[in-house]
Amino acid sequence: MLPSTGVLCIKRFNSVHTCGATVRTCRNPRMGSDLVSAVVADRVRDQPLTRLTDVVFDLKNEYGLDISYQVTWLGVEKVRGEVYRDHATSFDQLRWYSDAVMQKNPNSYVNLEFDQKIGRFPRFKGNLLAAIAKGVNQGLFPVAFAIVDSENSSNWEWFLRNLKEVVGGKRTLTFDRIKYVNVSQKIGLMRKLWECAHAPTVTCFNEKFELLKKCNPAVIEDFLKDLHPKHWSNAYFSGRRYGEMCSNTTESFNNWVGQARHLPIARWVDMVRGQIMEQMSERRVKCTKWAGVICPKMEKKLVSAYNDSRAWCVSQANDDVYEVHSHPSVLVDVVKQTCSCFQW
The missing domain is CATH 1.10.10 (Arc Repressor Mutant, subunit A)
Incomplete structure (x- = not known):
């Protein structure tokens, strides 16, 4: 340091270090x-x-x-x-977060349950339960999700009870129960299984099912021993499938929230909320460009079905019931939304 100017001046540099x-x-x-x-x-x-x-x-x-x-x-x-x-x-932040959600999004539904004696949740790590709707245009619509300590019957019952608060109403809902079994790669029976699932009548289903069992009776019996046809076939299903026979929504949702799953729970919930918000916004903008009332894909199907049916003759039985002279002829009730072909 030069005392007169205060400038630091290096006059000799020794590059040998002694610090190791x-x-x-x-x-x-x-x-x-x-x-x-x-x-x-x-x-x-x-x-x-x-x-x-x-x-x-x-x-x-x-x-x-x-x-x-x-x-x-x-x-x-x-x-x-x-x-x-x-x-x-x-x-600890979840209670604050739920209050903030209800304040900013009044129609939301949040339910926190914990051990009342100690005021804590059972454990940190848990399982994700979710209800995902599948749109007619193949889009995913997350309806509700929950974090529980484990996946068991009591937690699923709790989840479905709370789900009623979100989707309550008189409309009949159809739930898809996923069972991951890779039969097709083992013995190549996917086509025959698909024909059984899509059979419109019980008689048709029984015929297709006999052909399926002849391929490999032992494997088919073991595969379907705990899976009643009412859960996977058109002929026995009592509700409405709305044209959907399978669903990959579970895997799609898991991939969609894959990165967020490993974050702390409050950050995880908020990230999923943000993803849903962005999804809704994108779809809102996209639907403003539609020319008709329904989405383009379903409108195209509707036009195709209309053109195919133009040659059919229709006879009216009463205010609600009609006979459609096709191949074969069928009876249609427009109020009950039923058809003698067992498809609507």
């Missing part, structure tokens, strides 16, 4: 686990499944640092320990 930095390697790194956790903290919080290999690569790519997997693991685990504490805090 030159002998440090990956086994004796400059960057310890505490510094690693500080650098990757935000990333691990937003992406709890962050892989160690990605962290090591990014530290090398962005900072030129060679960090061992052991040091990286220690740093990431420290962040995850903090995130675990975030989960405890996040559960």
